[in-house]
Structure formats: structure tokens, C-alpha cells
Amino acid sequence: MTAPVPLSGRQPRAVRSALAVLEEVVATGPGVTAKEISAALKLPQATTYRLLNLLVGEEYLVRLPDLKGFALGRRAARLAVPVVTTPPTAARAVVDHLRGLVRWGVHLASFGSGQVVLVDPDPDHPPSDAALLARYPQVSALGRLLLAEQADWRALVRELRVFTEHTVSGTTELAIALDAVAREGIARQCGELRADRGCLAVPVRAPDGRLVAGLALSGPAHRVAEPNPELVELLREHAERLSPLLG
Amino acid sequence: MRGGRSLRLRDRSPVHGLARRRLGPLEVVAQSVSGAAPSAAMAATPAIVAASAGGGTVWSFAIATVLALLIAGCISRFTRRMAAPGGLYSLTAKGLAPGAAFACGIALLVGYGLLAAAALAGVGAYLDALLARSGLPGGRVVVTVAVVVVGLLVGALALRGVRLSARVVLLVESVSITVMVVVFALLLLSGPAPGAVAPVPAAGIGGVAAGVLPALAAFIGFEVATALGAEARRPFRSVPRAVGLTAAVSGVLYLFAAQTQVVGFATTPGGLAGQAEPVLTLATARGWSWIPALLDAGLIMSFFACALATATALVRVLFSLSRDGVAPQALGRTHPRFHTPHVALAVALPVVVAMLAVPVVSGVPIGVTLVALLTLATCGFLVAYLLVCLAAPVFLHRIGELTWPAVAATAVIVPILLIVLVVFVAGSRPAVVVLAAVVAVGGVWFGWLRLWRPDRIAAIGVYDETVAEDVLGQAAA
Numbered sequence: 001m002t003a004p005v006p007l008s009g010r011q012p013r014a015v016r017s018a019l020a021v022l023e024e025v026v027a028t029g030p031g032v033t034a035k036e037i038s039a040a041l042k043l044p045q046a047t048t049y050r051l052l053n054l055l056v057g058e059e060y061l062v063r064l065p066d067l068k069g070f071a072l073g074r075r076a077a078r079l080a081v082p083v084v085t086t087p088p089t090a091a092r093a094v095v096d097h098l099r100g101l102v103r104w105g106v107h108l109a110s111f112g113s114g115q116v117v118l119v120d121p122d123p124d125h126p127p128s129d130a131a132l133l134a135r136y137p138q139v140s141a142l143g144r145l146l147l148a149e150q151a152d153w154r155a156l157v158r159e160l161r162v163f164t165e166h167t168v169s170g171t172t173e174l175a176i177a178l179d180a181v182a183r184e185g186i187a188r189q190c191g192e193l194r195a196d197r198g199c200l201a202v203p204v205r206a207p208d209g210r211l212v213a214g215l216a217l218s219g220p221a222h223r224v225a226e227p228n229p230e231l232v233e234l235l236r237e238h239a240e241r242l243s244p245l246l247g
Numbered sequence: 248m249r250g251g252r253s254l255r256l257r258d259r260s261p262v263h264g265l266a267r268r269r270l271g272p273l274e275v276v277a278q279s280v281s282g283a284a285p286s287a288a289m290a291a292t293p294a295i296v297a298a299s300a301g302g303g304t305v306w307s308f309a310i311a312t313v314l315a316l317l318i319a320g321c322i323s324r325f326t327r328r329m330a331a332p333g334g335l336y337s338l339t340a341k342g343l344a345p346g347a348a349f350a351c352g353i354a355l356l357v358g359y360g361l362l363a364a365a366a367l368a369g370v371g372a373y374l375d376a377l378l379a380r381s382g383l384p385g386g387r388v389v390v391t392v393a394v395v396v397v398g399l400l401v402g403a404l405a406l407r408g409v410r411l412s413a414r415v416v417l418l419v420e421s422v423s424i425t426v427m428v429v430v431f432a433l434l435l436l437s438g439p440a441p442g443a444v445a446p447v448p449a450a451g452i453g454g455v456a457a458g459v460l461p462a463l464a465a466f467i468g469f470e471v472a473t474a475l476g477a478e479a480r481r482p483f484r485s486v487p488r489a490v491g492l493t494a495a496v497s498g499v500l501y502l503f504a505a506q507t508q509v510v511g512f513a514t515t516p517g518g519l520a521g522q523a524e525p526v527l528t529l530a531t532a533r534g535w536s537w538i539p540a541l542l543d544a545g546l547i548m549s550f551f552a553c554a555l556a557t558a559t560a561l562v563r564v565l566f567s568l569s570r571d572g573v574a575p576q577a578l579g580r581t582h583p584r585f586h587t588p589h590v591a592l593a594v595a596l597p598v599v600v601a602m603l604a605v606p607v608v609s610g611v612p613i614g615v616t617l618v619a620l621l622t623l624a625t626c627g628f629l630v631a632y633l634l635v636c637l638a639a640p641v642f643l644h645r646i647g648e649l650t651w652p653a654v655a656a657t658a659v660i661v662p663i664l665l666i667v668l669v670v671f672v673a674g675s676r677p678a679v680v681v682l683a684a685v686v687a688v689g690g691v692w693f694g695w696l697r698l699w700r701p702d703r704i705a706a707i708g709v710y711d712e713t714v715a716e717d718v719l720g721q722a723a724a
Contacts, residue, residue, distance in 0.1 A: 035647045049648050053327045057484035062713040068646045072719040152268040
């Protein structure tokens with residue numbers, strides 16, 4: 001086995017060609033074949049096949065079921081900064097309604113891009129830094145909803161950074177926590193990001209069952225740790241009402 | 248989107264039910280290495296090769312390693328592009344006609360089934376030796392009971408989930424290889440027994456070529472990782488790497504083992520050839536009485552890992568045959584919690600244990616059973632390798648990605664594999680009988696399918712297709 005060669009950045013042509021291949025797939029649309037890409041970019045065929053196999057291996061591209069055509073893979077979403085789109089007025093009204101009923105922070109996050117994107121944060125109880133939530137999904141209740149939905153969550157958790165003494169720092173512990181989220185349909189985190197704060201989140205699913213967003217309550221860590229059955233019921237009820245609006 | 252092209256994506260993979268995208272790269276490599284079980288071959292194969300190759304033993308291993316790497320290259324043309332739990336069977340289906348793919352499926356069932364049985368036999372044989380060495384009562388009954396218990400353990404681990412069994416395999420195989428490498432390094436460092444160097448008759452090219460046969464047989468099972476395509480986290484990267492790496496690592500281990508034994512017997516008239524238990528003889532000559540027990544323990548572990556890895560692959564081939572509509576539908580079911588093909592396991596494992604237990608109970612020595620099972624398994628693997636290597640350039644042509652190295656590799660490896668197969672089968676009378684029976688059963692099965700399920704047989708080759716949620720922008724559409 002050879003040790004990985006440190007990246008020298010001395011293969012500018014290979015990098016440029018790989019990016020050109022990605023662009024060509026986006027420009028031509030799903031179903032473009034290796035031969036077509038090679039012809040369009042005037043790249044040698046063997047080089048094109050090698051780059052395509054590399055990009056498929058890394059899952060930026062996927063092969064379509066005929067094994068000839070290519071399309072952008074889900075991982076390619078991570079190349080773009082997620083756009084924060086304002087949710088429909090009707091959905092914001094549902095979130096505002098919940099804010100009127102509880103004394104906690106109420107946040108709505110979209111998962112459409114494969115990341116946690118706060119689309120309606122509570123103006124009176126500002127949530128943690130959006131970049132932090134997107135980068136360390138495992139420490140927030142919203143992020144755990146997203147991870148619990150994906151079999152390959154290990155690929156999305158880049159660093160198990162420890163923020164407080166309560167932060168989950170082991171993969172096994174995290175796997176157990178995510179299993180519980182998948183089973184119970186509710187995610188919870190008490191003082192793992194900031195020692196005095198915690199949050200609860202429930203999934204918002206499209207009518208076909210797809211996870212599209214998460215609705216979260218944030219408050220003092222010790223209050224989050226309590227069972228709060230009425231609060232959870234209220235949260236679930238509002239998530240249900242959001243389903244047809246966001247799905 | 249381009250005119251006339253519509254994206255028709257399924258909502259779930261045709262091989263749904265397995266634990267998709269769970270295994271890390273190391274766990275995938277461990278499966279393949281265990282399938283090849285290099286520890287056992289390191290101890291036993293050099294003497295067999297030396298019987299034909301004499302002084303050219305190391306060359307025979309070098310050639311076999313190159314051949315294994317070429318086969319790994321042909322397999323990687325598929326595994327870089329598709330992930331299939333059916334392993335070589337599903338890959339062949341993408342290149343050759345359904346009949347050839349079906350033949351590959353049968354060959355794989357024979358190969359994995361018999362290799363799993365042989366591995367269990369290996370556990371039994373070395374357990375027997377270990378018991379005898381430590382003065383404990385052994386014998387046929389104890390060994391048979393032990394093998395059945397180990398078979399149950401293999402079944403339990405294979406059922407419990409692919410991650411657990413992959414981790415067990417990783418741990419056990421690493422310990423076993425470490426033990427072997429340490430023992431061989433000690434033997435190599437201590438040099439040959441004192442005395443004048445006895446000349447080994449030069450074997451010539453014919454002898455070296457004949458030695459390639461058993462040397463290549465030492466690699467069988469190195470492609471086991473292909474059956475984990477759907478379950479590996481980054482299958483297009485980790486599966487081809489695992490298969491190639493296993494061929495390379497096993498090759499290096501065999502060269503090392505062959506060199507150690509050739510040097511060790513340099514002063515013995517006749518050399519390595521004709522030694523029944525070369526490693527034990529070398530260790531005993533040096534007065535290292537602790538080595539035999541250590542070797543036995545290492546080999547038991549290696550055979551155990553091999554049994555688990557091949558059983559895992561065997562049930563996935565059965566599972567794929569079932570999802571293709573070729574085998575009964577029940578075999579394609581998966582356990583709701585463990586996500587493993589539990590019905591296929593419940594059907595296959597008793598057959599595997601019986602293939603070993605029946606001859607042993609009826610009086611055939613376990614060592615003889617082990618060799619017979621291995622020989623027959625090798626025939627199955629050679630057929631499967633031949634077909635997949637033949638399929639590789641056809642597949643690339645079909646998807647419009649054919650390159651000349653792919654054609655060249657196939658042009659080199661296919662004739663060689665054909666010769667190896669013919670010589671191998673011709674060299675063993677029981678193999679001819681058993682293979683004829685398998686061909687007959689397979690032919691009847693295929694004829695029945697052609698008659699009653701022509702649509703299913705035409706569409707075989709189920710694999711882990713890209714589904715809507717894998718494609719950016721399709722899930723939300």
C-alpha cells in the first residue's frame with residue numbers, strides 16, 4: 001500500500017477538466033453520455049472516462065439506470081451555498097401562530113439542499129449561528145433530524161467537535177442518538193452547543209413522506225430535558241399543518 | 248433536459264431491503280482479504296506449487312499474482328460503474344447474454360458454497376490438530392460437533408447485520424495474518440538448516456506454468472467485496488480498490504511465504520517439493536515447539552473469517568437470483584431489523600454444513616474433504632472469472648466507453664483462464680463428475696426458466712440502480 005501523496009496542486013489541467021465535466025453535465029442536463037461530454041469538451045475519451053468514474057466514485061455525479069447517462073448527484077448540492085428562500089406566507093403564519101402560544105424560540109429550517117438552512121428563525125430568540133448549524137449538524141436537534149434520515153450520515157459529519165461537556169463526541173453514541181430520533185420522530189439536544197440552551201425538533205414531511213423541513217423549539221437546557229408532553233403535541237400539530245404548505 | 252430523453256428513475260432500489268451505504272472502506276477490504284484467506288494458502292500452497300515448479304516456485308506465484316491483478320482489473324471496469332449484491336453474476340449480466348450470466352450465477356453458487364464448506368472444514372481440521380497437540384480428546388464426533396457450532400456462529404453473525412460481521416472478519420483476519428507474517432519472518436531470518444545446499448532440479452518453463460495452477464487457486468475468493476456493492480458507503484471507490492488491493496496483498500504474502508519455504512529447505516534434498524507440512528517441519532527443526540499451536544490457532548481464525556465472508560457473499564448471490572425472478576421469491580426477502588437476506592441464509596447454511604458434515608460422518612478424513620471441496624470450489628470460481636473477464640469489454644462497448652486496455656486485458660486473460668480451467672478440471676476425476684452434474688442441473692433449471700419465464704430471464708442482472716433521491720433536483724421535483 002502506498003501512503004497518500006500530499007496534494008501538490010500541480011495538476012491544474014486535471015482539476016480544470018474535472019470542473020469542466022461537471023459544468024457540461026449541468027449544461028446539457030441529465031442523461032448526457034461520456035462520448036458526448038468528451039466530444040463537447042474536446043477531451044481525450046480515456047481521460048473523460050477516468051474523470052467521470054472519479055466524479056461518480058465521489059458521488060458528485062451519478063450514473064442513470066441505463067449506465068450510459070450521467071446526472072448530478074446529491075452531493076453536488078454541497079458545492080453551492082444554500083439559498084435562503086422565504087417560506088410561503090401561509091407557512092410563516094403557522095410558525096407565528098406557534099410563537100404566540102409558547103414562550104420558547106420557534107425556528108423553521110429547510111432541508112431541501114441537504115443542509116440545515118434556517119428559513120424562518122425566531123426574531124425574538126435569535127438561534128445559534130447559521131454557519132455553525134450547517135457545519136456541525138450533529139449538535140443541533142434540527143441537524144439530527146436531517147442525519148437520522150440518511151443511511152450514510154457518517155459521510156456528512158465531518159468533525160465531532162466538542163462544544164460543551166454535554167456534546168456527543170463518539171460515533172457510537174451519535175448512532176444510538178440518531179436511531180432514537182428515527183424511531184421516535186423527535187430530536188432533542190440539551191446543552192450540547194451552548195451549555196445553558198437546548199432544543200427540540202420534529203420533522204415536517206411532504207405528503208409523500210419525504211423530509212422537507214424541521215420545526216424546532218429552543219429554550220433553557222433543563223426545560224428541554226423534561227418530557228413536556230403538551231409542548232411536543234403542540235409542536236407536532238404545527239409540523240402537521242406545515243406539511244402541505246412546504247411539501 | 249434533452250429532447251426525447253426522459254429520466255425514468257425508480258423511487259427505491261431494486262435491491263431494497265439491504266442496509267444501503269453502511270460499510271467503510273476498511274470493512275470492505277477485510278471481506279475480500281478474508282475471502283481469499285491468504286494465511287491458509289501461505290502455509291499450504293508453496294509446497295504444492297513446488298511439486299511442479301521446483302526451483303521456479305517463486306516465479307509461479309509472481310505470474311499468478313499478475314493474472315489475479317488482471318482479473319481484478321476486468322472486475323473493476325464494472326465495479327467503478329455499478330454496485331450489485333449479486334457480485335460477478337450481476338456484472339456478467341450487463342455484458343453477456345442471460346444464459347452466460349445464469350451460468351456465472353451457478354458457478355458462483357458452487358464456488359461460494361463449496362468455499363464456505365471448505366473453510367468450515369479447515370476450522371475442523373486445524374481444531375482437531377490443535378486438540379491432538381494439547382493432548383485433549385479429539386476425534387470425528389468432537390470435530391463434527393465443533394464444525395456445526397462454528398457454522399451456527401457464522402450464520403448468527405451473517406444474520407445479525409453486515410457491519411457486525413464485517414468488523415468481526417476485519418479483526419480475526421488481521422490477527423491471523425499478523426501471526427503468519429511473524430512466524431514466516433522468524434523462519435526466514437533463521438535461514439536454512441545447516442548443511443550443504445542441495446541442488447534443486449530446474450523445472451523449466453513447463454514446470455513454472457504448471458505451478459501457476461495451484462498458485463492461482465490460492466487467490467480464489469478475493470472478489471468477495473463485489474457482493475457488498477450495495478452496502479458499501481462509497482461503492483464505486485471502495486469495491487474496486489478492495490478487490491485490487493486484496494490481489495496485490497495476497498500476492499506479496501504468497502511470494503514472501505514461498506521464498507521463506509524455498510530458503511528453509513535449501514539444504515534438504517528434494518527441496519520444498521514433497522513436504523507435507525513444510526512450516527511445521529521448519530519450526531520443529533529449529534526446536535520451536537510453540538509454533539505449531541500458534542499456527543493452528545492462526546489458521547482456525549483465518550478459515551473462520553473466510554467462512555463468514557463467503558457465506559455473506561453466497562446469500563447475496565442467492566438474494567440477487569431471487570430478485571431477478573430466477574430463484575424462489577422467498578430467498579429475496581430481507582430481515583426487517585438486520586437488513587440481511589435471512590431466508591437465503593436459512594436455506595443456504597444447512598446445505599453448506601451438510602456438504603462437509605456428511606462426508607466426515609461417513610468416514611472420509613476431514614483433510615481429504617477439505618482438499619476435495621477446495622478443488623471443486625476453484626472450478627466454480629474459474630468459470631465465473633472467465634465469464635466476467637469476457638463480459639468486461641462487451642459491457643464497455645454497450646455503454647459506449649470502450650478503451651483499448653480493456654480489450655487487451657481480456658485478450659490476455661481469457662485464453663489463459665480457459666487453459667487453466669481445462670487443465671484443472673481434467674486433472675481431477677471427481678471434479679469432472681461433480682461438474683457434469685452441476686451443468687446438467689443448471690441446464691434443466693435454465694431450460695425451465697426459458698420455457699416458463701422468458702421475460703424474467705431476458706432481464707436478469709438486478710443491481711443497485713440510481714434512484715430518484717440520489718439525483719440532485721429529482722427528489723424535490
